[in-house]
Amino acid sequence: xxxxxxxxxxxxxxxxxxxxxxxxxxxxxxxxxxxxxxxxxxxxxxxxxxxxxxxxxxxxxxxxxxxxxxxxxxxxxxxxxxxxxxxxxxxxxxxxxxxxxxxxxxxxxxxxxxxxxxxxxxxxxxxxxxxxxxxxxxxxxxxxxxxxxxxxxxxxxxxxxxxxxxxxxxxxxxxxxxxxxxxxxxxxxxxxxxxxxxxxxxxxxxxxxxxxxxxxxxxxxxxxxxxxxxxxxxxxxxxxxxxxxxxxxxxxxxxxxxxxxxxxxxxxxxxxxxxxxxxxxxxxxxxxxxxxxxxxxxxxxxxxxxxxxxxxxxxxxxxxxxxxxxxxxxxxxxxxxxxxxxxxxxxxxxxxxxxxxxxxxxxxxxxxxxxxxxxxxxxxxxxxxxxxxxxxxxxxxxxxxxxxxxxxxxxxxxxxxxxxxxxxxxxxxxxxxxxxxxxxxxxxxxxxxxxxxxxxxxxxxxxxxxxxxxxxxxxxxxxxxxxxxxxxxxxxxxxxxxxxxxxxxxxxxxxxxxxxxxxxxxxxxxxxxxxxxxxxxxxxxxxxxxxxxxxxxxxxxxxxxxxxxxxxxxx
Amino acid sequence: xxxxxxxxxxxxxxxxxxxxxxxxxxxxxxxxxxxxxxxxxxxxxxxxxxxxxxxxxxxxxxxxxxxxxxxxxxxxxxxxxxxxxxxxxxxxxxxxxxxxxxxxxxxxxxxxxxxxxxxxxxxxxxxxxxxxxxxxxxxxxxxxxxxxxxxxxxxxxxxxxxxxxxxxxxxxxxxxxxxxxxxxxxxxxxxxxxxxxxxxxxxxxxxxxxxxxxxxxxxxxxxxxxxxxxxxxxxxxxxxxxxxxx
Numbered sequence: 118x119x120x121x122x123x124x125x126x127x128x129x130x131x132x133x134x135x136x137x138x139x140x141x142x143x144x145x146x147x148x149x150x151x152x153x154x155x156x157x158x159x160x161x162x163x164x165x166x167x168x169x170x171x172x173x174x175x176x177x178x179x180x181x182x183x184x185x186x187x188x189x190x191x192x193x194x195x196x197x198x199x200x201x202x203x204x205x206x207x208x209x210x211x212x213x214x215x216x217x218x219x220x221x222x223x224x225x226x227x228x229x230x231x232x233x234x235x236x237x238x239x240x241x242x243x244x245x246x247x248x249x250x251x252x253x254x255x256x257x258x259x260x261x262x263x264x265x266x267x268x269x270x271x272x273x274x275x276x277x278x279x280x281x282x283x284x285x286x287x288x289x290x291x292x293x294x295x296x297x298x299x300x301x302x303x304x305x306x307x308x309x310x311x312x313x314x315x316x317x318x319x320x321x322x323x324x325x326x327x328x329x330x331x332x333x334x335x336x337x338x339x340x341x342x343x344x345x346x347x348x349x350x351x352x353x354x355x356x357x358x359x360x361x362x363x364x365x366x367x368x369x370x371x372x373x374x375x376x377x378x379x380x381x382x383x384x385x386x387x388x389x390x391x392x393x394x395x396x397x398x399x400x401x402x403x404x405x406x407x408x409x410x411x412x413x414x415x416x417x418x419x420x421x422x423x424x425x426x427x428x429x430x431x432x433x434x435x436x437x438x439x440x441x442x443x444x445x446x447x448x449x450x451x452x453x454x455x456x457x458x459x460x461x462x463x464x465x466x467x468x469x470x471x472x473x474x475x476x477x478x479x480x481x482x483x484x485x486x487x488x489x490x491x492x493x494x495x496x497x498x499x500x501x502x503x504x505x506x507x508x509x510x511x512x513x514x515x516x517x518x519x520x521x522x523x524x525x526x527x528x529x530x531x532x533x534x535x536x537x538x539x540x541x542x543x544x545x546x547x548x549x550x551x552x553x554x555x556x557x558x559x560x561x562x563x564x565x566x567x568x569x570x571x572x573x574x575x576x577x578x579x580x581x582x583x584x585x586x587x588x589x590x591x592x593x594x595x596x597x598x599x600x601x602x603x604x605x606x607x608x609x610x611x612x613x614x615x616x617x618x619x620x621x622x623x624x625x626x627x628x629x630x631x632x633x634x635x636x637x638x639x640x641x642x643x644x645x646x647x648x649x650x651x652x653x654x655x656x657x658x659x660x661x662x663x664x665x666x667x668x669x670x671x672x673x674x675x676x677x678x679x680x681x682x683x684x685x686x687x688x
Numbered sequence: 689x690x691x692x693x694x695x696x697x698x699x700x701x702x703x704x705x706x707x708x709x710x711x712x713x714x715x716x717x718x719x720x721x722x723x724x725x726x727x728x729x730x731x732x733x734x735x736x737x738x739x740x741x742x743x744x745x746x747x748x749x750x751x752x753x754x755x756x757x758x759x760x761x762x763x764x765x766x767x768x769x770x771x772x773x774x775x776x777x778x779x780x781x782x783x784x785x786x787x788x789x790x791x792x793x794x795x796x797x798x799x800x801x802x803x804x805x806x807x808x809x810x811x812x813x814x815x816x817x818x819x820x821x822x823x824x825x826x827x828x829x830x831x832x833x834x835x836x837x838x839x840x841x842x843x844x845x846x847x848x849x850x851x852x853x854x855x856x857x858x859x860x861x862x863x864x865x866x867x868x869x870x871x872x873x874x875x876x877x878x879x880x881x882x883x884x885x886x887x888x889x890x891x892x893x894x895x896x897x898x899x900x901x902x903x904x905x906x907x908x909x910x911x912x913x914x915x916x917x918x919x920x921x922x923x924x925x926x927x928x929x930x931x932x933x934x
Binding site for chain 2: 257
């Protein structure tokens with residue numbers, strides 16, 4: 118400990134305490150590692166808590182025909198075949214065991230009549246597959262993992278933000294950051310680091326994401342030299358609240374449609390008949406989001422520019438039992454009783470399919486000692502994620518990352534971190550206080566959100582994306598000059614200055630990759646390239662820092678093994 | 689457009705003052721939106737905890753016009769706008785800065801509770817009617833408003849002897865889990881100090897998840913304590929049968 122910063126040493130350092138981070142911690146502890154988990158919020162408040170509809174696992178409790186093969190097929194089809202097939206296979210195979218394990222750690226899922234875990238229908242899933250607890254599945258999961266982690270003795274550093282990864286040569290050696298409460302600095306030395314920091318929704322104006330979702334992990338990994346994968350794929354959830362303005366973007370769970378909710382336009386037409394007559398409301402999210410967007414754009418939107426989502430044909434008691442938080446959310450925030458009338462909904466920025474490029478088996482990034490899991494990592498979901506596949510992603514790959522990082526730590530020595538890196542990180546953190554008369558980070562953040570919302574949204578076009586990249590350049594210059602007032606003690610303006618740096622980097626990666634993908638696939642829709650191009654479908658986009666500049670390269674996807682190809686061709 | 693004045697505590701554990709901020713009220717605005725508007729345009733260093741802004745994470749607890757509330761669920765149009773709306777940090781916990789309090793004590797209490805201990809060799813069959821009551825407890829979002837309003841903690845500050853409503857809810861969720869076999873009654877009596885609670889139901893009243901904390905968690909736990917420690921007949925039965933729970 119010096120007076121400049123405190124130092125902690127761990128075998129495995131995990132950044133982020135959502136589902137992936139906590140599951141990774143539990144696994145790393147099992148392998149005897151000394152584990153530290155750092156999180157920006159209080160423990161148990163991570164964005165996982167907002168997951169509503171359920172966790173996908175082919176248990177076959179309701180539809181006995183289900184199994185890992187149909188789940189694999191649905192995931193690949195939903196992702197428009199851009200998925201890392203091995204990740205999709207592992208995910209479909211292992212999610213079943215991971216859900217059972219949650220139950221064995223105390224999670225209480227809703228039950229079938231014969232006492233098993235109940236499963237519900239969801240978009241893009243052929244069978245009833247989502248294990249759930251009403252519409253608060255994420256809360257159940259995070260509480261279960263949190264309790265398990267605490268029981269096993271994990272060290273948690275709450276309200277602590279990491280601003281730089283530290284390196285020892287090529288190897289990742291730890292992380293530097295600050296305590297949000299007091300503003301003191303902290304250095305973590307670690308043999309391996311797992312990034313579980315979630316997504317980047319806060320770069321858009323209308324989003325279901327919390328303040329924490331600022332792309333930190335992707336940016337940190339990028340600054341350290343890791344590769345990012347398929348960054349153009351950002352999921353807009355079809356149903357966010359649209360009215361009143363204060364609640365715009367707040368998630369309306371897909372479970373509303375899973376339980377039988379119907380979408381209509383202002384003329385009362387069930388418009389999904391036009392866009393996907395077979396799957397209707399339970400089509401994949403990319404399709405439903407585009408359909409609502411198109412209805413609104415063509416003048417058939419609801420009163421406040423969305424679509425009507427109606428579940429009121431179901432008995433009021435069923436709605437309240439299966440969708441309790443939706444019932445309260447609309448009643449409390451929008452004066453709408455969803456048991457009596459429709460909700461107004463519209464697309465909201467929800468999830469990042471792209472992220473840190475990882476190895477399917479070990480969740481290892483392209484940097485030695487650095488791992489990533491959950492939304493911060495990429496590959497499983499391809500061009501579009503199916504609902505319910507993110508909670509299962511967290512536990513399947515969180516576990517794999519925890520194991521691999523712990524094993525790596527067993528054979529590695531404690532790295533050395535040179536003083537120059539630490540003092541550079543310190544200087545960067547202090548700079549906004551030393552600059553006088555600059556703008557507030559909030560002003561730059563507002564303009565970033567407007568830019569991404571209007572130019573890098575659901576439908577994209579070359580001209581807009583070029584404009585976005587130019588605008589991001591200007592925003593980066595402005596962000597580099599922001600000033601903050603007050604002290605280092607719990608100062609949200611100061612905190613935002615670094616979240617903003619990360620959001621700008623990740624936004625640039627999104628726009629760069631979106632410009633390069635000259636086709637429409639899954640969540641990436643190009644007005645100027647509306648077709649899905651089979652050649653592009655065989656290529657992934659890699660983004661990497663090369664001498665301080667963002668560079669994009671195209672790499673061929675590995676061929677699909679024959680046995681998996683066969684599964685895809687079935688049904 | 690209507691205008692509101694928010695009268696907010698600004699300061700830390702040593703010093704503080706109340707500051708007025710004017711905010712334009714938009715349709716459907718909640719108190720947390722107003723706090724964000726102040727951060728965004730007037731006071732970027734205003735310390736506020738929040739995450740989901742949808743009543744799901746329990747981060748944004750504060751006292752609005754003296755009432756413990758989630759600021760994300762408190763509509764501006766539910767408050768009288770002709771006088772300043774006061775927003776203060778939760779009183780029961782030490783202030784760190786502005787509306788942010790030190791709630792770490794809660795995490796320390798949580799560690800005292802015997803974790804989930806499942807029956808050996810169970811087939812994990814459970815029926816909805818047997819878990820309904822536990823699922824009610826598991827709705828808790830740990831906003832700590834129940835802790836804040838509980839007079840045992842708020843006025844008498846016996847944090848070293850008493851766990852508070854949140855942790856009776858958690859203990860109840862484990863005790864009533866159909867497959868759990870641990871006996872937490874001594875811990876509930878001694879370490880969580882359930883005897884201090886005199887069931888004034890203030891906790892139930894403020895719970896944003898509408899958990900019936902007093903009726904469904906605390907009273908049944910009190911009954912278990914009475915059964916185990918003060919019921920002579922059950923004591924004899926236990927002695928004869930050797931059962932931990934009767």
